[in-house]
Amino acid sequence: MRLTMPAPKIKLYKDGFAGHDKLGREKTGHRLSELVERIDDPLVIALDGAWGSGKSLFLKCWVGEHLKRDGNCQTV
Numbered sequence: 001m002r003l004t005m006p007a008p009k010i011k012l013y014k015d016g017f018a019g020h021d022k023l024g025r026e027k028t029g030h031r032l033s034e035l036v037e038r039i040d041d042p043l044v045i046a047l048d049g050a051w052g053s054g055k056s057l058f059l060k061c062w063v064g065e066h067l068k069r070d071g072n073c074q075t076v
Contacts, residue, residue, distance in 0.1 A: 004052065005059070006022055007056075008057070010050065010057070010060045010064070011064070013064055014047040014064055015060075015061065015064045015069055016061055016065030016068050017029060017061045017062075017065050020057065020060075021061065021062050025052055025054070025058050025061075026046055026061075026065070028058075029058070029061065029062040029065050029066070030065075032045075032062060032066075033062070033065070033066045033069055036066070047059060
């Protein structure tokens with residue numbers, strides 16, 4: 001049996017890193033936003049990591065934070 005912490009409630013596309021960034025990844029999110037905004041061609045980004053390493057949480061926070069910055073990319 002594997003015990004896990006409950007996922008925090010994040011309003012997708014609205015919340016950013018504030019209050020959810022326990023691992024200090026906000027700086028990485030800002031760098032990723034800068035990179036994405038400089039590329040004009042269609043782009044696919046893959047995030048690879050072990051199970052439970054925080055990939056989904058990072059992406060949920062990053063999408064919200066990026067859209068707050070008036071980002072012009074679409075996420076799926």
